[in-house]
Amino acid sequence: MIRVSITDDHDLFRSGIAMLLEKTDTIEVIHQTASVEELLEKLPESKVDIALLDISMKSTNGLDAISILKKMHPTIRSIVLTMHNEGQYVMQAIRNGAFGYLLKDCDAEELAEAILEVFNGKKYFNKDVSHLMIEAVNKEANTQKISKREKEVLQLVAQGLTTIEIAAQLFVSKRTIETHRSNILKKLEVQNTAELITKATQLGLI
Amino acid sequence: MIRVSITDDHDLFRSGIAMLLEKTDTIEVIHQTASVEELLEKLPESKVDIALLDISMKSTNGLDAISILKKMHPTIRSIVLTMHNEGQYVMQAIRNGAFGYLLKDCDAEELAEAILEVFNGKKYFNKDVSHLMIEAVNKEANTQKISKREKEVLQLVAQGLTTIEIAAQLFVSKRTIETHRSNILKKLEVQNTAELITKATQLGLI
């Protein structure tokens, strides 16, 4: 039997997931908790194999919980079960040492499969999540190219300020801002301002 | 006892919600179904007061289900229970005759309260949902100002095409596209292309 804990501040989810997992003959739900603190209290006497964690929770969030568990209970493997389908969360979860990441709209079979895989020492990230990651990595690569000053200029451009207005606001010459804009265009590999704003928005730079 | 049906193609949710509602002494879950078709089959012999409906489902979606129920079972009141926190869904739900709209991350108390309110003839939309609506109305107002042709031009502008390239692609003169762009700027009350793309993105026009 795989010993699982569930931590999620939504009653609905906790109950539903627990019920579904109890139906299997390989997985046992040891305890359900509404917060990370509560989980940490119960862990010492529960020999949990796998911790299912939501991300959005009241005090300590699920991503931080991964790091905490890794330090305090290194044998416990964390799987994130969340509705956040944003690449950055996935990235952070992996950095913190998560063994799996599932979206809440997955079905019961996939959840059970993920738990089994992780129990057997593998990691579990499905197609959707992998896709989110690829996007996030790409975003970060592009994002980090842009300097602080350039980001500052980009913000003002997006707000509709002209080059001259930006120059006035930043106390530099019109020509300087022109160069910044030119460099931003090159870095993001776009042809003009319209495409720039489109891409910068997609990258979350604005 | 308020007689409720639950229609949602996620086992997790259906089970969890049903369990939580069964705990109350005012609400009775008559049946759970995974599709609208299944719901319609069971309704004639079940005297349901309130139908809880998810939006994303395999064949018929929950929004269409509201209209269908209104025609075929006018005494049944629909409450949407979904993870879609987009104003347009809320708007469509209301247009189709929904009595309530709840996000899936609400708690059990709120769900029970919503069911009670709707049973008593009121409508139930919480703060989050109302906020989504206000945004949506605003978006629609702005969005509908823009003509088809202008949207077409806007798309191409966002992709980084220059006025001349757009003119070539649409087989009109450069000057025509310039006027379109000018008019789009006026309609969305922005000063230049950068601000335009920013706003159009926010409005979901791109």
Next chain:
DNA sequence: CAAAATATCCGTATTTATACGGATATTTTG
């Protein structure tokens, strides 16, 4: 710590976007 890379700054010339004014075609509305 020195070399290499990057960020920040500027001038001139060219290309592109926008303002202004005006016309016909299409759609909406009373």
Next chain:
DNA sequence: CAAAATATCCGTATAAATACGGATATTTTG
């Protein structure tokens, strides 16, 4: 169905953005 409103189209003039070439200051890296 006619009037009003809106969409679509175009020319000329001005303002702004971008390309190109070049310089110093700051940060990274071996």
